Amino acid sequence: MTLLPDLVSRAAGRHAQRDAVVMGSRRLSYAALEQASNRLARSLIAHGVRRGDRVALWLPKSPEAVVALYGVMKAGAAYVPVDPGAPPARMAWIARNCEVAGLVTCADRIARVDEAFAGRPPMRALWVTDDAADAPRVAGLPTVTWPALAAESAERPAVPAVDADLAYVLYTSGSTGDPKGVMLSHRNALAFVEWAGDTFGVTSEDRLANHAPFHFDLSTFDLFAAARAGAALYPVPPRLFAFPAAVAKSWCEQRLTVWYATPSTLVLFLTRGGLASLDLSALRVLLFAGEVFPVKYLRELMRLAPHARFANLYGPTETNVCTWYDVKGIPADDAPLPIGVPCCNDEALVLDESLKPVPGGGAGELWVRGATVMQGYWGDPGRTALALQSIEVAPGISDRAYRTGDIVRRRADGDLEFLGRRDHQVKTRGYRVELGEIETTLHRHPAVDEAVVVAIPDEEITNRLKAVVVTRPGAAVSEADLRQHCAATLPRYMVPEAIEFRAALPRTSSGKVDRRALQELSS
Amino acid sequence: MTATEAAIREFLVTEVFYDRDLTDLGVEDSLLERGLLDSLAILKTVTFCEEHFGIAIPDGEVLPDHFESVQAIAALVERQRGSA
Numbered sequence: 001m002t003l004l005p006d007l008v009s010r011a012a013g014r015h016a017q018r019d020a021v022v023m024g025s026r027r028l029s030y031a032a033l034e035q036a037s038n039r040l041a042r043s044l045i046a047h048g049v050r051r052g053d054r055v056a057l058w059l060p061k062s063p064e065a066v067v068a069l070y071g072v073m074k075a076g077a078a079y080v081p082v083d084p085g086a087p088p089a090r091m092a093w094i095a096r097n098c099e100v101a102g103l104v105t106c107a108d109r110i111a112r113v114d115e116a117f118a119g120r121p122p123m124r125a126l127w128v129t130d131d132a133a134d135a136p137r138v139a140g141l142p143t144v145t146w147p148a149l150a151a152e153s154a155e156r157p158a159v160p161a162v163d164a165d166l167a168y169v170l171y172t173s174g175s176t177g178d179p180k181g182v183m184l185s186h187r188n189a190l191a192f193v194e195w196a197g198d199t200f201g202v203t204s205e206d207r208l209a210n211h212a213p214f215h216f217d218l219s220t221f222d223l224f225a226a227a228r229a230g231a232a233l234y235p236v237p238p239r240l241f242a243f244p245a246a247v248a249k250s251w252c253e254q255r256l257t258v259w260y261a262t263p264s265t266l267v268l269f270l271t272r273g274g275l276a277s278l279d280l281s282a283l284r285v286l287l288f289a290g291e292v293f294p295v296k297y298l299r300e301l302m303r304l305a306p307h308a309r310f311a312n313l314y315g316p317t318e319t320n321v322c323t324w325y326d327v328k329g330i331p332a333d334d335a336p337l338p339i340g341v342p343c344c345n346d347e348a349l350v351l352d353e354s355l356k357p358v359p360g361g362g363a364g365e366l367w368v369r370g371a372t373v374m375q376g377y378w379g380d381p382g383r384t385a386l387a388l389q390s391i392e393v394a395p396g397i398s399d400r401a402y403r404t405g406d407i408v409r410r411r412a413d414g415d416l417e418f419l420g421r422r423d424h425q426v427k428t429r430g431y432r433v434e435l436g437e438i439e440t441t442l443h444r445h446p447a448v449d450e451a452v453v454v455a456i457p458d459e460e461i462t463n464r465l466k467a468v469v470v471t472r473p474g475a476a477v478s479e480a481d482l483r484q485h486c487a488a489t490l491p492r493y494m495v496p497e498a499i500e501f502r503a504a505l506p507r508t509s510s511g512k513v514d515r516r517a518l519q520e521l522s523s
Numbered sequence: 524m525t526a527t528e529a530a531i532r533e534f535l536v537t538e539v540f541y542d543r544d545l546t547d548l549g550v551e552d553s554l555l556e557r558g559l560l561d562s563l564a565i566l567k568t569v570t571f572c573e574e575h576f577g578i579a580i581p582d583g584e585v586l587p588d589h590f591e592s593v594q595a596i597a598a599l600v601e602r603q604r605g606s607a
Binding site: 085108238239240241242243244245246265268272273274429461480483484486487492493495 | 537538540541542543544555556561562565566582583585586590
């Protein structure tokens with residue numbers, strides 16, 4: 001039995017002085033990461049964090065953020081990484097929804113934390129990752145600054161736990177207007193990490209890029225496959241994050257060997273990052289996930305790094321990676337890459353509406369059972385019961401399976417092909433967005449009568465979001481007003497880039513809003 | 524504040540930060556430290572500067588130092604004007 005933080009403890013035994021985290025000019029060895037996370041775990045426990053609790057992280061990427069997530073797990077709690085770019089109101093909503101026992105943040109966010117909780121913070125204490133001796137305090141809340149952790153023992157605290165316990169909760173867009181917290185256990189994560197580490201041969205000699213933010217499940221490969229092998233993790237410094245040319249250059253100069261990113265990120269490396277003029281000789285494995293990779297860009301990337309291994313990984317947050325396609329070449333007809341075959345001890349079921357297998361290569365909905373399937377949505381048995389259902393896999397075998405909402409078909413060669421969605425979930429820059437969540441947010445504005453959000457296909461970032469709004473009679477509201485309203489509660493990537501005002505929305509003959517017509521008008 | 528800085532500041536506040544209440548954004552304040560800029564925000568800002576000021580900004584100039592602050596972006600715009 002292994003827990004995720006055991007990966008670091010073991011690496012600290014075998015590779016104590018090797019780099020665990022390298023970020024800009026800062027380096028943290030495995031010994032240092034082990035000791036710092038042990039001290040934080042002891043501090044969390046001393047302030048009442050118990051096995052089974054949740055602790056939120058709301059801070060930019062830093063070596064301390066890595067220390068924090070291991071420290072939380074070593075205390076027997078689950079870490080809840082919140083988008084550092086999310087507005088304080090969303091952070092506070094998630095912290096309350098998940099009933100967090102603690103929050104780890106940085107000094108320049110304390111004032112926003114204080115304001116967001118309006119004097120009633122749900123947690124028992126606050127941890128601040130810098131030397132915040134003169135920083136403001138949150139009223140009524142003990143604050144532990146990073147230098148104060150030095151007083152704690154560097155021995156890992158003994159906390160009883162098994163790998164079925166929760167390791168982290170990732171909040172994702174919810175169609176009814178509120179985010180939902182996907183609960184993943186240590187075993188869920190390890191089923192993926194062990195498969196990926198073995199399949200791509202990650203060793204202590206590797207240097208892994210970390211582009212995905214920690215609230216995005218792509219980061220679980222970077223973090224935990226690196227720790228499992230005693231390899232070095234290279235998180236992108238926040239200062240570089242928005243600049244494809246700067247990130248691509250730093251990865252090539254640092255000779256990173258394993259890259260895992262969304263196609264949107266990699267396409268920007270090609271189109272805006274000058275990748276063609278960089279030295280890619282150190283790149284050994286290039287993994288991508290989160291959206292469909294436009295074939296013309298993938299071909300270009302494979303041409304630039306002919307020696308590297310490419311793989312398309314597939315899976316929603318609820319299952320992490322559950323299928324993969326080993327990219328040996330681009331299909332001659334330029335057809336999109338398949339999502340491939342199941343992995344990580346998962347099984348892929350292609351079912352019809354009555355939950356019966358679809359015969360002979362027909363289109364059906366993808367259901368997934370097996371080792372990576374989530375434990376449920378935090379505090380939401382209703383949505384959990386809809387998403388996780390018992391399916392008869394074969395006579396005498398029934399198991400809990402996750403309903404992905406993705407429509408797929410199984411080709412004659414066994415590879416699964418992604419065909420589309422059965423609902424209004426879309427991808428933009430690899431992020432998963434429920435159009436309904438944005439629509440609900442727009443509806444909360446008093447001047448809005450009707451609102452529909454459409455996704456406009458885009459070659460570089462998969463989709464751009466556009467809202468079409470009908471305002472109440474006599475109400476005066478501008479595009480800037482509505483974007484400001486959205487940005488107060490939604491993450492940045494969910495704020496529609498364009499908002500169009502119309503006197504009425506097109507309707508189908510049955511009186512429903514005609515999304516297809518709106519889509520066509522906008523494309 | 525120069526006219527160039529004022530136009531860039533106005534664009535960032537309404538079209539990138541979506542927050543017209545961001546009245547305390549000074550021209551020397553770090554935009555990158557605020558953690559609000561992502562790659563799409565940078566691309567939008569580049570497109571705005573190119574169209575508004577009638578200049579071209581090569582991809583190789585789109586680097587953190589040139590987008591550190593309103594003042595830094597304005598300096599980039601002036602340099603590109605000079606080289607046009």
